[in-house]
Amino acid sequence: MRLHLLALLAKEPAHGYELKQALEQTFGGAYPSPNIGQIYVTLGRLEKDGLVRAVDVEQSNRPNKKVYYCTAKGRDVLTLWADEPTEGPRVRDEFFMKLVLAPLTGIADRMALINRQRRHYLSLMGDLNDLQARTAPDDRVALLLIEGAMLHLQADLDWLERCQEDLA
Amino acid sequence: MSDPALKAVNLVKVYSGGAVPVHAVRGVDLQVEPGEFVAVMGPSGSGKSTLVHMLGGLDTRTSGEIWVGGTRADTLSESAWALLRRKKIGFVFQFFNLVASMTVADNVELPALLGGASPREARERREHLLGALNLTDRADASPARLSGGEQQRVALARALANKPSVLLADEPTGNLDSRNTRDVLRLLGEVHRDGQTIVMVTHDARVAGLADRVVALFDGEVVDDGRITRRRTGTAGAVIDLR
Structure with missing residues (x-):
């Protein structure tokens, strides 16, 4: 700030x-x-x-x-x-670490981790949809901020599917 | 209790045309209640499109049962299923399949008329749907003169024209830019609030975020099926946290 x-x-x-x-x-x-x-x-x-x-x-x-x-x-x-160019948001690596490491310990199953994470992303997206619907159409800065969050979430979800294809 | 809007029992699809049979869908059980919005997700090749095509009678099942409302559909003749579909199902394809020789307006009104609406009801419904999708000024155009995004929105309007008991959709926002997607989201949200049952294959997280429930497919099987909860905190800070 x-x-x-x-x-x-x-x-x-x-x-x-x-x-x-x-x-x-x-x-x-x-x-x-x-x-x-x-x-x-x-x-x-x-x-x-x-x-x-x-x-x-x-x-x-x-x-x-x-x-x-x-x-x-x-x-x-x-x-x-x-x-200066600005650093982009980091890959959400906490979930990825969990996805790679937790199954090795036998305490979690990759498919279950991915499924839970997918529901979590979709629930966040639902909240963003609600927020977008409540935001005034002329509030362009706010709408772009929401759209940015949605695009990040979309990338997270696409990546989750790639993880499922290759790891689960 | 009323019948589910749609039900699949141990549904299987094997494509046996090639050298090796492909097991596209391997025993899917699915029950969709009236008014539910189900997002079907999963990696490409997981069987999503095949599943909804079978549910809509556009692809034959290898084995298993499909029920539309209280009616067993998979054992119907092709023409009987076409009739059931005309009354009960709206379908939005990945590719739009609009009738090239008819105007946009007629493409949208036709299913309503076939479904038994009066010409006036059909026209009012069409005007509402095209208006909601920002397509009013394209009503008299022929589909060939529309962009891909416009054709896709017309296809959605057409699928909703006869107020089907179930809307089936396969990637309905695949060709849309962000602004058009917002119109589609608003319309889907609106018809869903009015009780429209929706089963939709999508990669688009914004669309899936509108759903009540997600069904995830992997390798032809359902690997997850559950509700999408909303926190409904009402404050923006709780949702957006971009660092």
Whole structure:
């Protein structure tokens, strides 16, 4: 979340709660709502690394609020972030490890593992279908996020069938 | 209790044309209740297509029983089964089999008319289905002028036109891009909520995710048969977790 917050701050200075709102508005209903505590912890680390700085803004009748802005060093880090290719999601190797290793111990059968995993993927897909149906058609960022999750799940399922063909 | 919408008992298919007989389906038992949506999955060559083709009477069984509603179908004559199929079964093929000499609209209305609907009912049903699949402006076109994705959606509309007791489908989203798949998903979800029984062979996890139950085939046998549960948590964070 470090660099996501930094990018929002490079757009305009903000306090912690505004960042939470900006994330929610940008990514729509499909994105896990960020935890405000986690946002403040992350801001603290960014500040310690010199990527953001905070100024106290006085408020009448209320404690000062801290407004954060992106430093020149922060902007350099963001430029690097944007310039680098991004690592793709990893193969879901925990299941694969289980599929390969568990049968060796005699405690599980590969066919049963694959069947259980297939049901699990389909149940996740059902939830994504529901989520997609509930998302407003003009919320393009949210819909693309859901579609991305669906395509990953499709790949997981295709891979599961390949495992079944060759290992079960 | 009412009869199952569809039932197979120890269904077997052996293709004996080649040098070595191929055991495509090896003793499948399957019972589908009215209103159920069953996704049939499994690797290619596992017997999925052969199974649904036999259930729809499009391929003959080697042995075993097929029941449609309360009627034993596999012992019927070809013409008697055709009649039963016209009334009770809608079929979407991997390849669309539309009638080339008729317009899209007529392709969709024909099964409704054959199934006994009035011309007006058939037209209303066709307008609804083509509208839901974003094909209204293609109604007067001939199938040959449609893209593969459009033809496939027309084939789905046609299969649903006579409100069949069972919709059988073999990879109905194989030729669709993501946006068209979304229209198909919405329509399948809608007819299923209205009580449509569906048995569908699919590799498409989005379509299978709509189903109530998954039947997995491997090497001609059922290796898994169970419900697909939903968590229905309602919050997005619980579903999407892309790292």
